[in-house]
Amino acid sequence: MTGYLVRRLLLLVPVLLGVTCTVFVAMRVLPGDLAVVQLGEYATPEALQAFREEHGLNDPLVVQYFRWLGDLVQLDFGESMRSRGRPVLDEIVQRLPVTLELTAFAFSFALIVAIPSAIVAAVKQGTWVDYLARVLSMLGLATPSFVIGSLMVALPAIWFGWIPPIRYVPFTADPLGNLSQFVLPGIALGLILAGTLSRMLRSQLLEVLRQDYVRTARSKGLSERLVVLRHALKNAFIPVVTIMGLQVGVLMGGTIIIESIFSLPGIGRLMVESVSLRDYPTVQGIVVFMSIFYVLINLAVDVMYAWLDPRIRYA
Amino acid sequence: MLIAPYIYSKLLRWNAEVTEIVPDLATSMPEIPDRLTFIFKLRPGTQWWDGTPLTSEDVAFTFMRIADPRLNSPHRYKVGPLDRVETPDDRTAVFKLQRPFAPLISYLATGWMMVLPKRWVETKGDRFQDALGSGPFKIVSRQRAVATRFERNPLYYVPDRPYPDAVDFRVIPDFATLDSALIAGEIDYIPTLTDKSRVDAILAANPRLQVIQNPGLHWNFFIMNCEKPPFRDKRVRQAFNLLIDREEYLKVVHSTGGKPSGPVTWGFERYAIPQDQLARLPGYRKPKDQDIREAKALLAAAGYEGGLSVHNITTTRPEHATYHDGSLALKDQLARYGIDLRLDISDQATLQAKRRAGAFESHVYVNGGSQEIDEYLYGPHYTGQARNVNRYSNPELDALLDRQREIYDEQERAQLIMEIQRKLLEEVPSVWLADPIYVTLVSPRLHNYKPYRAFDLSSDLYDAWVEG
Numbered sequence: 001m002t003g004y005l006v007r008r009l010l011l012l013v014p015v016l017l018g019v020t021c022t023v024f025v026a027m028r029v030l031p032g033d034l035a036v037v038q039l040g041e042y043a044t045p046e047a048l049q050a051f052r053e054e055h056g057l058n059d060p061l062v063v064q065y066f067r068w069l070g071d072l073v074q075l076d077f078g079e080s081m082r083s084r085g086r087p088v089l090d091e092i093v094q095r096l097p098v099t100l101e102l103t104a105f106a107f108s109f110a111l112i113v114a115i116p117s118a119i120v121a122a123v124k125q126g127t128w129v130d131y132l133a134r135v136l137s138m139l140g141l142a143t144p145s146f147v148i149g150s151l152m153v154a155l156p157a158i159w160f161g162w163i164p165p166i167r168y169v170p171f172t173a174d175p176l177g178n179l180s181q182f183v184l185p186g187i188a189l190g191l192i193l194a195g196t197l198s199r200m201l202r203s204q205l206l207e208v209l210r211q212d213y214v215r216t217a218r219s220k221g222l223s224e225r226l227v228v229l230r231h232a233l234k235n236a237f238i239p240v241v242t243i244m245g246l247q248v249g250v251l252m253g254g255t256i257i258i259e260s261i262f263s264l265p266g267i268g269r270l271m272v273e274s275v276s277l278r279d280y281p282t283v284q285g286i287v288v289f290m291s292i293f294y295v296l297i298n299l300a301v302d303v304m305y306a307w308l309d310p311r312i313r314y315a
Numbered sequence: 316m317l318i319a320p321y322i323y324s325k326l327l328r329w330n331a332e333v334t335e336i337v338p339d340l341a342t343s344m345p346e347i348p349d350r351l352t353f354i355f356k357l358r359p360g361t362q363w364w365d366g367t368p369l370t371s372e373d374v375a376f377t378f379m380r381i382a383d384p385r386l387n388s389p390h391r392y393k394v395g396p397l398d399r400v401e402t403p404d405d406r407t408a409v410f411k412l413q414r415p416f417a418p419l420i421s422y423l424a425t426g427w428m429m430v431l432p433k434r435w436v437e438t439k440g441d442r443f444q445d446a447l448g449s450g451p452f453k454i455v456s457r458q459r460a461v462a463t464r465f466e467r468n469p470l471y472y473v474p475d476r477p478y479p480d481a482v483d484f485r486v487i488p489d490f491a492t493l494d495s496a497l498i499a500g501e502i503d504y505i506p507t508l509t510d511k512s513r514v515d516a517i518l519a520a521n522p523r524l525q526v527i528q529n530p531g532l533h534w535n536f537f538i539m540n541c542e543k544p545p546f547r548d549k550r551v552r553q554a555f556n557l558l559i560d561r562e563e564y565l566k567v568v569h570s571t572g573g574k575p576s577g578p579v580t581w582g583f584e585r586y587a588i589p590q591d592q593l594a595r596l597p598g599y600r601k602p603k604d605q606d607i608r609e610a611k612a613l614l615a616a617a618g619y620e621g622g623l624s625v626h627n628i629t630t631t632r633p634e635h636a637t638y639h640d641g642s643l644a645l646k647d648q649l650a651r652y653g654i655d656l657r658l659d660i661s662d663q664a665t666l667q668a669k670r671r672a673g674a675f676e677s678h679v680y681v682n683g684g685s686q687e688i689d690e691y692l693y694g695p696h697y698t699g700q701a702r703n704v705n706r707y708s709n710p711e712l713d714a715l716l717d718r719q720r721e722i723y724d725e726q727e728r729a730q731l732i733m734e735i736q737r738k739l740l741e742e743v744p745s746v747w748l749a750d751p752i753y754v755t756l757v758s759p760r761l762h763n764y765k766p767y768r769a770f771d772l773s774s775d776l777y778d779a780w781v782e783g
Binding site: 153 | 389487488492498521664668669
C-alpha cells in the first residue's frame with residue numbers, strides 16, 4: 001500500500017508539469033495585453049514598456065515559464081497583478097476556505113439526498129416511490145445550477161422581501177452565520193451531483209441485489225435492512241465513489257457561477273476576475289492549486305476502494 | 316475610482332448637481348494674478364486620519380507627481396502645462412504654468428485629482444489597502460473586488476459631515492442578485508440603470524423604492540477608424556451619420572429614455588448644442604427621408620453603391636451591455652441600407668487590446684463622465700492623443716482645440732466650443748448617438764442621496780442619512 005501511494009504521489013510530478021505547461025501557454029495564447037489591462041488602454045507606450053520590463057514579460061516565454069516553475073517549487077506562487085503585488089498564495093489562502101466550504105456543503109447535500117433516495121428506489125423498484133425518485137433525480141440532473149441558484153435568490157426576494165445572506169461572514173467571526181450562508185448555495189451546487197449519484201447508486205444496487213451472495217444473505221434469514229445496508233450498499237458504492245471523485249472537478253467548476261450568484265468571495269470568483277484582468281500569476285496559481293487538490297482527492301478515492309472491497313489489493 | 320473620492324479630498328470639487336465648483340481643501344476659489352499663476356490657500360486645521368497636518372507640501376507633491384513624465388500618469392494632460400508648484404508657506408500652494416491653461420480649475424475639481432499624503436506615499440505607496448486619507452470617510456477593511464467598509468472620518472474638516480457613520484460597498488457580480496438585494500432591503504441603492512424593463516421589475520417587487528432620474532455626463536458614440544477604409548473616406552462617415560436613427564437606438568439600448576446628442580452629450584447643458592438646433596442638423600432631422608437619400612448618394616460617390624461590410628468590435632461583458640446592445644441595434648438599422656456590420660465579439664481585455672492597436676473598423680463605445688468640457692473634445696479628437704481612438708487627425712481642428720484651452724473667459728470659450736462641435740459634425744470622426752436618462756433606485760430608508768452624474772462620486776453620500 002505504501003509503495004502504491006508513493007508511486008501515485010510521484011505521478012503527481014508529470015501531471016503537474018503538464019498542468020503548469022498548459023495553463024502557462026493558455027494564458028499567453030489568450031488575446032489581450034496584460035500591460036494594457038493593468039495600466040489602462042490610454043497608458044503611454046513608455047509606461048507599458050516599463051511595466052512589461054518590470055514583470056519580465058519581455059523575456060522569452062521559455063525563460064518566463066522556467067522562472068515561474070522555479071519559484072513554484074519553492075512554494076512561491078508569484079505576486080498578483082490585480083492586487084498590485086499581493087502574494088498569489090495569500091489571495092488563494094484567503095479565498096480557499098469559502099470554496100472548500102461550499103463544495104463540502106454541496107457534497108454533503110448530494111450524499112444526504114442521493115443515498116436514501118437510491119436505496120428506497122432500488123428496494124421499491126417499479127413502484128411509485130421508485131418513479132418519483134427517478135423523476136426527481138432527472139430533474140436535479142437536468143436543471144443547471146445557475147438556474148436553481150438564481151431562483152433561490154430572486155423568488156424569496158419577490159415573494160417575501162428576503163434574500164439569502166450575501167454578506168460573507170468567516171467561520172471564526174460567526175460560526176452559525178457562516179454555516180447558514182452556505183445552505184442554499186450548497187443545495188444549488190449539489191443538486192446535479194445528487195441526481196447523478198442517486199441514479200448511479202440505484203442501478204448499482206439493483207445489480208448487486210440480484211447477486212448470489214445477497215440471495216445467500218437473505219436465505220440465512222437476515223432482515224432486508226441488514227441485507228441492503230451491510231451487504232449490498234458497500235459493494236454498490238465502488239463505481240459511485242469513482243464518480244464522486246471525478247465530480248469534485250465538476251463541483252469546483254460549478255462554484256464559479258454559484259459564488260457569483262450568492263456573492264461568495266471564493267476561488268471561483270477570483271478565477272473569473274483574474275482571467276478577465278489577464279492576471280497570469282493568479283490564474284496559474286489557482287489552476288496549479290486546484291489540480292493538486294483534484295489529484296489528491298482522486299488518490300483518496302482509489303485508496304477507498306480497498307476499504308470498500310477488501311479483495312482489491314494494490315500491487 | 317469608486318473608493319478614492321470617499322477617502323481623499325481635493326483642492327476644489329464639483330457639487331453633486333455639477334452646476335458649480337466649490338472649494339474643498341482650499342478656502343476659496345484660487346487667486347489668478349496672471350494667466351500663468353493660480354494661488355490656492357488651504358483651510359487651516361485640515362488633517363490626515365493619523366492627525367498629521369495636511370500641508371501645501373502634500374499638494375505640491377501630488378500634482379508634481381501627476382505631471383512627472385517619468386510616472387506616465389494617464390491623467391497628466393489634466394494638469395496641462397504645469398511647470399511647478401511653489402509652497403511659500405504650509406497653507407499656500409502656487410501653481411505655475413508654462414502657458415495658459417483654462418481647464419485647470421475645472422480639472423482640479425474632477426475625480427482623480429485627490430491630494431495625497433507625501434510622506435505616506437513615499438514610504439508606503441498608494442494602495443488603498445494601506446491608504447491614509449483626509450476625506451469624509453476612512454477605510455476600515457477592504458477585500459479587492461469583494462467588499463470595502465468605510466467609517467466616518469472624525470477629523471474631517473467639516474465637523475458635521477458626512478452623516479452616515481459607516482458605508483459598506485459590496486461587489487455583487489450577478490445582476491439578478493443585485494436587484495434582489497435591493498428589493499429585499501439588503502442594499503440601499505442601485506445607480507445608473509438604463510433598462511426600463513429591469514427598473515419596472517424591481518419596482519413591481521418593491522414599490523416603496525424611491526426613483527431618481529437624472530441625465531449623465533457619459534456619451535454613446537459609434538467610433539469609426541479614420542485611418543482605415545472605408546472610414547478613411549469622409550463621405551462614408553457622413554453617410555453613417557445620416558443613416559443612423561438615434562431615437563430608435565435609444566429605444567433599443569436605453570429604454571429609460573433620453574435624447575440624441577451631438578459631440579457634447581445633452582446632459583452637459585452648458586456646452587451641448589440645444590436640442591431644437593440639433594434637430595435641424597443632418598443626421599438628426601425627422602423624418603429621415605432626406606438624410607437617407609443624401610447618405611445613399613454619398614455612399615455611391617464613395618464607391619459603395621452596392622453596400623458594404625464593416626468590422627465591428629464589441630464585448631458581452633455585462634457592465635458594458637451598451638457596447639453589445641448598441642452594436643446589435645446599429646447592425647439591424649444599417650442592414651436596411653445594404654450595410655453589413657460584422658460583429659466581432661470578445662472579452663473586455665481583448666476588446667481593449669484591439670481598440671488600442673486600432674485593430675477594428677468600428678465600435679460602439681461609451682465614454683465621458685468628466686465635468687470638464689476639454690475632456691470631451693481634446694482627448695478624443697486631437698491628433699495623436701491616446702484617447703483619440705478613431706485615430707482622427709485634422710490640423711485645423713487641432714488648432715481650435717488648442718485655442719479653447721487658452722481662453723479664460725467662459726463665454727468666449729463656450730462660443731469656440733460650439734464652433735468646434737459644428738466642425739466635428741461636419742467632419743464626423745464619430746457618430747454621436749443618443750444618451751440616456753439614468754435611473755437610480757433608492758431604498759426608502761436612505762434620504763438625501765444624490766446620484767452621481769460623473770465619475771467623481773464624492774458628493775453622492777455627502778448629505779445622505781439613513782433612517783432608523
